[in-house]
Amino acid sequence: MQYLYFVDRLSMFTGKAFAWCIIILTLGGSYEVFVRYLLNSPTGWAYDMSYIMYGALFLMAGPYALSRDGHVRGDVVYRLFPQRVQAGIDMLLHIVFLLPGVAAMMYQGAFYAQxxxxxxxxxxxxxxGIPIYPLKTLIPFAGLLLFLQGTAEVTRCVWCMKHGYWPQRLRDVEETETAIMHQQEAEHGDKLGTGGQA
Incomplete structure (x- = not known):
């Protein structure tokens, strides 16, 4: 469990650090719109800045999303399975597709960056003519973080298959829909508790 939380925290730290790219993108884009359309004086750097910031954000957000189980999944049938079966499916997919894919990303990305x-x-x-070699350096680094998070996810699957339930994930943010669902579940539980006491 310590390994899980260590890797989850590492992914969280990296994801939150690179989330600041969104602020830079927003401010830079807003400035470009202002000077281009109101002052008729477009910048020479706005496109390059957005290219670099978005690329960095896209690469480095992957491990964070994986640590929060935030990647898109076709779970119409999957969620009907018992948790042990879900863990078996996830473990198979991580071992067969995710880990080899990110290993290739690290290997080839290192040559690409070099x-x-x-x-x-x-x-x-x-x-x-902005330099892009720093951005390309993020490719193998992102692959390494994804690989570590992938091994943590496999560990999480093994835990679930052994104990019959998923180990708790670190929580820091929730989608609004998920927060509302948890609130409704809590309210529903309170009503059932009150009804049982009456």
Whole structure:
């Protein structure tokens, strides 16, 4: 369990650190709209900034989403299964698809980043020729974090198959729909408790 929480915390820290990219994207985009359409003086850096920030955010948010079970899943049938069966399905999919995929991402991404650093690669889409080798360095790093989180998810599946229930995940944020559902469950439980006492 300590390994699970260590990897979950690492993914949470990384995800929250890179979430600041959203603020930079919003401010930079708003500034670009203002100067382009009101002052008729577009910047030369806004596209490059959004390209880099969005790329970094996209890469580094994956482990965080996986740690929160936030990736999209076709669970119409899956959620009807007992938790042990769910864990077996998840473990199979993690071992067969996720872990080999992110291992390939780390392996190939390391060569990709190394090559980019060798000639200090700049963007061919940028009129300013911004360097993109730092962004490419995030590819193997994101792969490593995804691999660690993937092994934590396999550990979580083994725990569930052994004990019959999922171990608790770290909580920090919830979707509004999930928060409302939990609130309704709590209210429904309170009513049942009150009714039982009456």
């Amino acid at each position: 090559e980019s650093w060798t000639y200090m690669e700049t963007s061919i889409f940028s009129p300013m």
